[in-house]
Amino acid sequence: MISWAVAPLAFVAMFTGAFLAMALARSAPEDFLSDNTRDTLKVTVGLTAAMTSLILGFMTTSMRNSYAATEEDVQQYAVSVLATDLELRHFGAAACPARQELGRYVRLLRSETWGRGKAPAPPAGAASGIGGQSEATAQLLRLDEAVRVLVPATDDQRASRSAAIDGIKSLLNQRWKLSRDAQSSIPRLFVVVVICWLALIFFSFGWFAPRNVPGITALVLSSISIAAALFLVVEMGEPFSGPMQIAATPLVDVMHTMESHPCPGTTAPAPAG
Numbered sequence: 001m002i003s004w005a006v007a008p009l010a011f012v013a014m015f016t017g018a019f020l021a022m023a024l025a026r027s028a029p030e031d032f033l034s035d036n037t038r039d040t041l042k043v044t045v046g047l048t049a050a051m052t053s054l055i056l057g058f059m060t061t062s063m064r065n066s067y068a069a070t071e072e073d074v075q076q077y078a079v080s081v082l083a084t085d086l087e088l089r090h091f092g093a094a095a096c097p098a099r100q101e102l103g104r105y106v107r108l109l110r111s112e113t114w115g116r117g118k119a120p121a122p123p124a125g126a127a128s129g130i131g132g133q134s135e136a137t138a139q140l141l142r143l144d145e146a147v148r149v150l151v152p153a154t155d156d157q158r159a160s161r162s163a164a165i166d167g168i169k170s171l172l173n174q175r176w177k178l179s180r181d182a183q184s185s186i187p188r189l190f191v192v193v194v195i196c197w198l199a200l201i202f203f204s205f206g207w208f209a210p211r212n213v214p215g216i217t218a219l220v221l222s223s224i225s226i227a228a229a230l231f232l233v234v235e236m237g238e239p240f241s242g243p244m245q246i247a248a249t250p251l252v253d254v255m256h257t258m259e260s261h262p263c264p265g266t267t268a269p270a271p272a273g
Contacts, residue, residue, distance in 0.1 A: 003242055007231035010195050014223040017199035021206030038208055045204040052197045056229060063186070063236035070181040070239045071246050077174045078250035081106055084167035085258050090160040091150055096263035098146035098164075105143055106255055108136040113178065113240055114248045140175070144168050186237040191230070198226060 025033065085102055088095040112134055147165055152158040202223065209215045235244045 003231050003234040003238065006191055006195075006234045007227040010198060010230045011223050011227040013195050013199040014202040014226065015220065017201075017203035018206030018209065018219045018223070021203045022209060022211060025207050033208070041204045041207065045201055048197055049201050052194060052201065055194065056233065059186070059190075059233050060229070060236075063233050066181075067236040067239050067244075067246075070178075073174065073177050073181060074246055074248075075250045077171070077178065078254045080167055080170050080174060081251070082254045082257060084164050084171070085254075085261075087160040087164040087167065088147070089261065090157055091152075093263060094150060098143060098150065099258070099263060101139065101143040101146045103255070103258055105136060105139040106251060106258070108134075108139050109175075110248050110251050110255075112136050113182065114245070137175070140168065140171060182238075182240045186234055191234065194230070 031037065081102065085099060088099050088102070091098075144165070147161065147168060150157075150161050152161050202219065205219060209219060232244075235242050239246045
């Protein structure tokens with residue numbers, strides 16, 4: 001779901017509802033504009049408005065918590081990558097192929113998740129729990145093979161090899177979480193229903209609204225404010241796209257750290273962008 005499309009759609013729906021009511025009210029019978037009709041609309045629309053504001057409040061809180069959790073997942077993922085690289089350093093030059101595979105994996109992950117604005121969606125029913133067709137996933141499997149062929153010579157290296165294998169398993173699980181977090185968690189039907197409610201509410205506002213500049217300005221500004229609120233809710237539901245996307249800074253920092261500690265006998269490459 002595109003947040004830039006939801007906000008204008010909501011605004012148009014509210015704007016159209018209000019001005020359609022203002023146009024129809026001109027030719028409506030007198031009893032349609034009576035005090036009894038006004039009181040009935042106040043009660044019924046007030047109930048709908050309270051329900052709409054309650055749902056929007058709950059949804060905003062839920063999306064904010066989900067956004068914060070995804071941001072924490074990215075930071076934890078970066079920590080797991082760095083921890084795996086630290087374990088591989090215990091093998092010295094023998095772990096150079098594995099460390100190079102890990103560096104390529106981090107670059108592919110960043111490209112797939114942030115380069116195109118979203119992470120690849122995992123196929124339905126995938127046993128591995130991650131996007132099996134993605135390049136980053138294939139690279140992670142090559143990393144696992146490179147680590148498993150390492151031959152430890154000391155107890156410390158055996159512990160490091162075991163920790164690195166466990167770290168790769170953790171990366172697999174966390175990769176699944178990031179793939180799921182990248183998918184919009186807001187059902188489209190929910191947004192459609194809320195927009196319909198808002199259009200109905202503004203229709204009632206326009207029915208008795210004064211046909212002057214202050215009245216029309218109030219309706220327009222209110223429509224813009226509510227459309228902006230919907231934009232924020234939908235935008236937070238898509239954490240890897242749009243102007244509010246989560247930054248890749250933790251992974252970039254990890255890439256810089258890995259490149260500042262190259263394999264023995266090699267020079268550090270240019271810093272990652």
